[in-house]
Amino acid sequence: MHEKLLEIVQKHLEKPYRKPLARYSESAFMNAEKIIHGAGKPLILDSGCGTGESTWNLAQMYPDHFVLGIDKSAHRLSKAESLLEDSDRNFAFVRADLFDFWPMAVGAGWQIDRHYLLYPNPWPKKKHLMRRYHAHPEFSTLLRLGTYFELRSNWLIYLQEFRLAVRHVLNIDIEITPIEPEIYLTNFEKKYHISGQSLYKICFSLNKD
Known part of the structure; x- marks a missing residue:
């Protein structure tokens, strides 16, 4: 694990993040608000949904x-267009930067039932630590967006760091458990499992009362 992780997490807790919002993220958020209010169902976020198979699943x-899949890449989301053919679907996709979208969702008071973070880019190089969710300035914002959270990855160090950061911010202990998926939520999960790689998940619930 990165030796400066907790130092960075604490610094982010003490210093507000002031990055300007991307215009396309603001537009995506306004569109998402209309979609979600129209759906009238409890909300699930699939952050970093990639090509959309996890959102569909x-x-x-x-x-x-209602499941909202969010991804920054227009190219990846273009591969999800075929999933949108069902007019009665209970899901949608928006293109936005997560680190823009999350604070807007908190600011708007979104109530999110379940929040999934499935096989995020692990950014394994030490110099890229702050690109990992748990070392980003918006990590504490992420933890305000859900009652139930689930993170899956094939990189154990990523989950160990995430667990340590959650403990530091929320003062709760969470477990890392190995998984043997019967249903593949993402294409990455299928690829990693078939190739014999170990897969892990973190699941935890927060009492919002």
């Missing part, structure tokens, strides 16, 4: 919820 697993 979560929508099948939770038909009484």
Whole structure:
């Protein structure tokens, strides 16, 4: 694990993040607000949804919820267009920078039932630590967006760091557990599992009362 992780997490807690919002993220958020209010269902966020298969799978697993998939890449999201053919679908996609979108969602008072972070880019080089979710200035914002959280990765160090950061911010202990998926939520999960790589997840719930 990165030796300066907790120092960086604490610095971010003490110093507000002041990055200007990208215009396309603001537009995406306004569009998402309309979609979600129109759906009228409990909300699931699929942050970093990539090509959308995880959003679709979560929508099948939770038909009484509305699943919003968010990704920064227009190219990746273009591959999800075929999933949008069903007019009765309980999911949608928006293109936005997560680190713009999360604070806007908090500011708007979004109530999120479940929040998924599935196989994020681990940014394994030490110099890229702050690109990992748990070392980014908006990590504490992320932890305000959900009652139930689930992170999956094939890189154990990523989960160990995430667990340590959660403990530092929220003062709770969470477990890392190995997984043997019967249903692949993402193409990465399928690829990693078939190739024999170990897969792990962190699941935890927060009492928002």
